[in-house]
Each structure stands twice: as C-alpha cells, then as structure tokens.
Amino acid sequence: MTENSFRIISSEFVVSSASGKDTGLENFPHIVFTGRSNVGKSSVINSILGRKNLARIGNTPGKTRLINFFLINSSFYFTDLPGYGYAAVSLAEKEKWAKMIKEYLYGEKNIKMAVSILDIRHDPGEHDLSLTELFESLNIPHIILLNKKDKISNNVLTKRMKAFNNILQARSSASAVIAYSAKDHFNREKVLEYIKTASEGST
Numbered sequence: 648m649t650e651n652s653f654r655i656i657s658s659e660f661v662v663s664s665a666s667g668k669d670t671g672l673e674n675f676p677h678i679v680f681t682g683r684s685n686v687g688k689s690s691v692i693n694s695i696l697g698r699k700n701l702a703r704i705g706n707t708p709g710k711t712r713l714i715n716f717f718l719i720n721s722s723f724y725f726t727d728l729p730g731y732g733y734a735a736v737s738l739a740e741k742e743k744w745a746k747m748i749k750e751y752l753y754g755e756k757n758i759k760m761a762v763s764i765l766d767i768r769h770d771p772g773e774h775d776l777s778l779t780e781l782f783e784s785l786n787i788p789h790i791i792l793l794n795k796k797d798k799i800s801n802n803v804l805t806k807r808m809k810a811f812n813n814i815l816q817a818r819s820s821a822s823a824v825i826a827y828s829a830k831d832h833f834n835r836e837k838v839l840e841y842i843k844t845a846s847e848g849s850t
C-alpha cells in the first residue's frame with residue numbers, strides 16, 4: 648500500500664431507521680450494501696472497515712430489520728440494508744422490507760454506489776438480479792462481491808467466476824464482479840478502491 652492510499656480512519660454506528668429521513672444524517676454520499684439474508688453483509692462491512700463487530704453479525708438470519716447507517720471517515724455513510732429472502736419470515740413482513748428498501752433507494756439522492764453481496768457458492772436468485780437491474784435503472788453504479796471465497800478451492804473459484812460472469816452478463820451492468828472473503832479479507836484493497844471513488848464521487 649502506498650502512502651497516499653485511501654484508508655478507513657474512523658467508523659461509527661449512527662442510526663437504525665426505516666428510511667434515513669428525519670434522523671439528522673448529513674448531506675454526505677451513501678454507499679449501500681445489499682444481499683440475501685445470511686450472505687455476509689454485516690461481516691463484509693466489518694471486514695472493509697477493519698472492525699470486529701461494528702455491524703452486528705447475526706446467527707439468526709433476518710436479524711437486521713431496519714436500515715443501519717454508519718458514518719465513515721466523518722465524510723460518507725455505509726448503509727446496511729436488511730437482508731431479503733429469508734424463508735421463515737412471513738409474506739407481510741417480506742413486503743414490508745421490500746417497500747422500505749425501495750423507498751430508500753428511490754428517495755435517497757446521495758447514493759453513490761451499491762455493493763451487492765452474493766454467496767460465491769450459489770448462483771444469484773431472481774431477487775439478486777432484479778436488484779442489480781433496479782440499480783441500473785436508478786443510475787446507481789454498483790459492484791458485486793462474491794463473498795465466502797474462503798469456503799471454496801481455487802479450482803472451484805475459477806469455475807464459479809465463469810458461471811457468475813455468464814449469468815450476470817445478461818442481467819447486470821455491474822462495474823465489477825469481485826470474489827471476496829469477510830473471513831480473511833481477500834480483495835479488501837480492491838474493494839477499497841471502489842469505495843474511495845464512490846465516497847469522493849462528484850454528483
């Protein structure tokens with residue numbers, strides 16, 4: 648890492664909210680993290696920030712029910728969206744989550760980038776794909792992280808990257824598809840490059 652590299656200097660939890668509205672958030676860029684429940688959103692946020700337990704990591708899928716906002720380097724926000732697709736949650740609850748996420752994505756004008764998190768072992772589901780399409784239609788630049796890379800061999804990694812690129816080609820305009828591990832921080836520096844660009848993002 649060179650001297651002038653972007654670094655995470657500070658990170659703090661700010662607020663849990665259904666929308667981020669009326670919570671006193673500053674007019675700073677937002678970087679949004681999305682993904683199915685249990686895919687490792689909170690773990691990835693902790694890994695990127697170099698924190699052990701800032702974003703709460705749940706053993707119970709579907710634990711994060713509100714949108715969690717974190718202030719990074721006193722100048723931009725990380726947004727941890729509640730995970731979707733957890734089977735044990737009622738339809739009414741799922742619809743409530745979908746409405747909350749959509750209202751935030753459509754309503755918040757400071758969103759500079761979305762980070763979609765998938766499990767590298769599993770193909771993306773319809774919900775994952777429709778979210779990347781939504782980002783595209785809202786002109787939100789996005790990257791895709793294939794998390795839990797530590798759980799597969801390098802041989803399988805090559806196959807999975809190919810499979811993802813084939814599936815995503817048709818449905819996604821993500822700027823990058825990056826294998827990641829929240830456990831051993833594989834590709835953290837690469838992801839920080841994207842975070843840097845988005846957090847400095849001109850409007």
Ligand SMILES: Nc1nc2c(ncn2[C@@H]2O[C@H](COP(=O)(O)OP(=O)(O)OP(=O)(O)O)[C@@H](O)[C@H]2O)c(=O)[nH]1
Pocket residue numbers: 682683684685686687688689690691703704705706707708709710711729730731794795796797798827828829830831
């Ligand atoms: N081996 C491995 N385990 C991981 C990785 N990322 C997350 N996990 C584990 O996966 C489980 C779910 O992680 P969370 O970070 O809570 O997932 P989440 O997407 O925030 O889940 P919800 O908030 O419930 O939607 C935890 O047991 C984590 O320890 C990874 O890169 N490698």
Ligand SMILES: [Mg+2]
Pocket residue numbers: 688689690703704705711
């Ligand atoms: Mg979580």
